[in-house]
Amino acid sequence: MKTGEKRVVRSDLWINPAFDERLAREPAVSLSVFQVRGQAAAAWDLLGAAHVYHVSAAKDELPPEWFAKADLLARCPDLLCVSSSGAGYDTVDVADCTAAGVLVVNQAGANAPSVAEHTLGLMLGVSRRMLESDRRMRRETGFSREDVMGHEIRGKTLGLVGIGHIGRRVAALGQAFGMDVIATDPFLSPEEIASRGARAVSFDELVEQSDFVSLHCPRDASTLKLMNASTYGRMKKGAIFISTARGGIHDEAALVEALRSGHLAGAGLDVWDQEPPPLDHPLLAMDNVFATFHTAGVTHEARRNVASMAAEQIAGLLAGERPPRLINPEAWSAYEKRRARILG
Incomplete structure (x- = not known):
């Protein structure tokens, strides 16, 4: 890992390529992808060093061990933000994140x-x-x-x-x-x-x-x-x-x-x-x-919009901006202190 590198991690569940493409334009940001099934040790190595975890919002597609809850947060000491892949955040325990000083953001409006x-x-x-x-x-x-x-x-x-x-x-x-x-x-x-x-x-x-x-x-x-x-x-x-x-x-x-x-x-x-x-x-x-099978927001246009919005918000957050779709603003003060300690 490079010194000063800001690390974003997501799972290998499908996401529009716009997400990876946008973050690839950020010179100080790295993106890593872990497999949700198999190779758990490698996944934890990536998550344990992550600053941002972009988590799937699909509760019945993402295995529960990768939900952003207290047990996962405890293994991710440098985690500053959990970014939901949709407007909903069923895979995120907002209270647990707030208690840990971790921001939660979503992509409301994109789809x-x-x-x-x-x-x-x-x-x-x-x-x-x-x-x-x-x-x-x-x-x-x-x-x-x-x-x-x-x-x-x-x-x-x-x-x-x-x-x-x-x-x-x-x-x-x-x-x-x-x-x-x-x-x-x-x-x-x-x-x-x-x-x-x-x-x-x-x-x-x-x-x-x-x-x-x-x-x-x-x-x-x-x-x-x-x-x-x-x-x-x-x-x-x-x-x-x-x-x-x-x-x-x-x-x-x-x-x-x-x-x-x-x-x-x-x-x-x-x-x-x-x-x-x-x-x-x-x-x-x-x-x-x-x-229908939770497909209301699943169109080519919406999936690209969601991915682009998520990557843009993460890029702004890592550049020091306050995210526009912040779910737990009460965590902001604790987050700022942790950010200063973790990122300098």
Whole structure:
């Protein structure tokens, strides 16, 4: 290792080449890649000397031993920052990082256009019964077009739970389709929500008034099982539930019952408790469920944007800048002291 070298480490899980290409232009920065399976000793040698760990945000793809939690942090004495590869950071224990004086950053907003488009695709697919029609055409003949007749989304009420980077883009697309857009977000004032294209309402009002309830909130202690049997029961009969947020925010078992009972007309789901869900998952057997494999933000454009944004933020951090997408600002003071000691 060169004296004064600033070391970035990532796993060998797929990442757009833009990440490596950007960091290669930083003369005092080195990038190393470890294998997530096999050669654990070599991986720990790299991580143990890392200043920045760029960690995959895919909780069901990254083996748990490589999650950025207390046990890993204890073996990485020079680690200054954990950079999540996405907007979410399910593979990072923010509290553990904060206690260790390690910054946590994410890439919020980089894939927002892709996720917003996917959200509208799920809404249209379920409301117009496109998936059901496709499936029936592949397995039977003799049914009429009226058997798979759906509804327009024009004139319907779209309720957004969270109106950040993604939610505000969904609001704009919903308005373009002639929808009435309402939103709830505990971090924003009614005036700010209005500036983002929606009318502010309470969570209870949103659940009760919406024809589509679409989740765009983070997964944390306050949102786990936010959508549950009670919540589904308060939704309009015939309403549609959509989530491109994170698995665990909606109760999957309760959603199965809400769909089986006929209270909800359908669901569009990109996120799951287990990703991908098992083939025998009851939601996958329902024709009125449009299911995708956490791919809302997985487009060529979004993956390049995320990789470029992550590398740019890391480069700035190592040059002494405060990162723009800092998750734990309360760790800044301790980080500065550790940075001075570790990097000089």
